[in-house]
Amino acid sequence: MSFVTVRDVWQSYDGRPILERVNLDVDEGEFVSIVGASGCGKSTFLRLLLAQEQPTRGAIRIDGGHRAREPGRERGVVFQRYSVFPHMTVRDNIVAGEAFDTHWGRFRGAKLTAARERADAILDRIGLSHVAQNYPATLSGGMQQRLAIGQALAARPRILLLDEPFGALDPGTRIQMHDFLTELRAETPMTVFMVTHDLGEGFKLGDRVLVFDKPRWDPQDPAAFGATITYDFDARQGGIPFQGLLDKYPSLRAAE
Amino acid sequence: MRLINRVPSRPVGLMLGALPFVAIILAYVAGSEIRLAANPADKLLPALDTIRETAARLFTETDKRSGDILLWQDTFASLRRLFLGVGISALLSLSIGMAIGLLPYARKGLTGFVAVLSMVPPLALLPILFIVFGLGEVSKVVLIVIGITPFMTRDLSQRVLDIPVEQIVKAQTLGASSFVIALRVALPQVLPRLISAVRLSLGSAWLFLIAAEAVAADVGLGYRIFLVRRYLAMDIILTYVIWITLLAFVIDWVLKRISERAFPWMGAGL
Numbered sequence: 001m002s003f004v005t006v007r008d009v010w011q012s013y014d015g016r017p018i019l020e021r022v023n024l025d026v027d028e029g030e031f032v033s034i035v036g037a038s039g040c041g042k043s044t045f046l047r048l049l050l051a052q053e054q055p056t057r058g059a060i061r062i063d064g065g066h067r068a069r070e071p072g073r074e075r076g077v078v079f080q081r082y083s084v085f086p087h088m089t090v091r092d093n094i095v096a097g098e099a100f101d102t103h104w105g106r107f108r109g110a111k112l113t114a115a116r117e118r119a120d121a122i123l124d125r126i127g128l129s130h131v132a133q134n135y136p137a138t139l140s141g142g143m144q145q146r147l148a149i150g151q152a153l154a155a156r157p158r159i160l161l162l163d164e165p166f167g168a169l170d171p172g173t174r175i176q177m178h179d180f181l182t183e184l185r186a187e188t189p190m191t192v193f194m195v196t197h198d199l200g201e202g203f204k205l206g207d208r209v210l211v212f213d214k215p216r217w218d219p220q221d222p223a224a225f226g227a228t229i230t231y232d233f234d235a236r237q238g239g240i241p242f243q244g245l246l247d248k249y250p251s252l253r254a255a256e
Numbered sequence: 257m258r259l260i261n262r263v264p265s266r267p268v269g270l271m272l273g274a275l276p277f278v279a280i281i282l283a284y285v286a287g288s289e290i291r292l293a294a295n296p297a298d299k300l301l302p303a304l305d306t307i308r309e310t311a312a313r314l315f316t317e318t319d320k321r322s323g324d325i326l327l328w329q330d331t332f333a334s335l336r337r338l339f340l341g342v343g344i345s346a347l348l349s350l351s352i353g354m355a356i357g358l359l360p361y362a363r364k365g366l367t368g369f370v371a372v373l374s375m376v377p378p379l380a381l382l383p384i385l386f387i388v389f390g391l392g393e394v395s396k397v398v399l400i401v402i403g404i405t406p407f408m409t410r411d412l413s414q415r416v417l418d419i420p421v422e423q424i425v426k427a428q429t430l431g432a433s434s435f436v437i438a439l440r441v442a443l444p445q446v447l448p449r450l451i452s453a454v455r456l457s458l459g460s461a462w463l464f465l466i467a468a469e470a471v472a473a474d475v476g477l478g479y480r481i482f483l484v485r486r487y488l489a490m491d492i493i494l495t496y497v498i499w500i501t502l503l504a505f506v507i508d509w510v511l512k513r514i515s516e517r518a519f520p521w522m523g524a525g526l
Contacts, residue, residue, distance in 0.1 A: 052425055071428035082420035085427075087444040087521045096440070101431030105440040135521040148426075155430045 003028035009058035017226030018044050029189040033206030040212040041227040042195050050075050076157030080164045083148035084136045091132040094119035097154025126150040142173035162194040209233040302491040310491040334477040341400025342461050349408035357416020374406030396468040403464040404457040415449040416442050448519040455511050
């Protein structure tokens with residue numbers, strides 16, 4: 001049984017299919033990049049994974065659990081923008097990752113002190129401890145996204161969903177963020193789905209790269225059919241999975 | 257250089273800002289002098305000195321019959337009505353606006369109703385309010401509430417809807433309940449909007465207050481103005497008008513300062 005299972009998922013808006021027959025199995029700890037042209041339904045697929053929308057047909061399950069009807073703590077998310085709360089300081093944003101699950105949405109007394117210490121540890125790790133008391137609007141785009149990732153991780157989600165998280169960043173910052181995410185994954189294994197427009201980014205970070213496209217196309221009615229996963233690349237080892245094949249199966253080498 | 261690119265220097269800017277005030281005072285003084293030269297007993301445009309003397313008398317001298325200083329009595333009575341009305345409206349519109357903005361059921365149920373309600377001319381309801389609530393304080397406060405709540409509710413619900421959906425989804429992925437989202441995500445971001453909505457509706461609130469006091473009251477700034485109108489006491493009316501303007505200005509300024517102090521994250525961007 002795989003960790004995340006997507007079974008025969010269809011999604012249509014007003015009778016227009018966006019996604020059709022999407023099937024997917026993802027193991028725990030895998031990093032899945034999702035690429036495709038604009039309007040191919042990859043963001044729709046992410047919203048389905050997030051349970052922000054319900055599929056018209058089919059089911060998405062995490063660890064064999066129930067179909068989720070609304071977003072919850074199982075699924076963490078980082079959007080391209082607006083992922084942090086502008087009215088809270090950087091540290092409070094991290095504390096909110098834990099505190100929002102309580103009845104009043106805030107900690108008091110010893111719990112607050114403990115949560116702040118944990119938040120400071122996270123801020124140290126994501127390199128934002130020097131701006132702990134600032135408001136997010138004063139941070140650069142890259143720092144805001146690092147804060148958003150740290151906040152999502154503070155809630156300890158089972159899967160992390162990234163919706164074009166680095167799309168609004170400049171190329172230099174983007175490369176820094178790649179390193180940051182890679183380091184973070186090396187420290188704490190996590191299952192990640194990332195929607196991106198950048199093929200290179202998808203292959204660099206992902207273990208798998210899924211391509212969404214429409215397998216059927218009616219030139220008279222382009223919206224008649226929905227998209228599905230048309231390619232599922234193994235992106236490990238720089239996207240050349242058969243490079244190590246001879247090491248893995250030495251017997252194949254005999255022909256030399 | 258184009259006119260749209262010409263920016264006045266600081267002293268010129270200050271001078272330009274003072275110009276309309278100076279102009280209106282000069283126009284008043286000129287008109288007043290012309291009329292007083294023709295008829296020294298003219299009451300329509302009293303001289304500035306007369307107004308100043310009247311104002312000094314109104315602010316300090318007690319009423320012979322009651323022993324109170326009427327202007328202060330009027331001020332306290334009016335401000336009490338105003339603050340009660342605006343306060344109730346703020347609370348009502350905040351709760352209804354948040355409900356409309358956050359809860360689809362409340363949105364479907366209330367949006368149309370609030371939109372229609374805001375079209376009802378409040379002053380046309382004034383007779384009904386006097387009949388239902390009597391001539392006392394309640395009807396005046398209710399008029400203010402009816403007058404400004406629909407507008408503030410629409411404004412605030414729109415502000416809640418303007419919160420990016422990403423933030424609401426993010427809060428849900430952190431495990432926040434509807435209540436926590438309302439309390440910790442929506443409310444703090446709407447409060448500064450509430451203050452600006454109050455600032456915007458204060459003008460209408462004063463209008464409704466003075467209208468209600470003019471029709472039926474025994475104390476209050478609007479009551480006094482409409483009372484002395486019978487004696488053509490322009491000096492008193494003008495003093496009261498300037499006093500009301502000053503009060504409105506100070507209230508607005510205080511609200512602005514509160515907003516700046518209480519919500520530092522607003523100034524930081526967004």
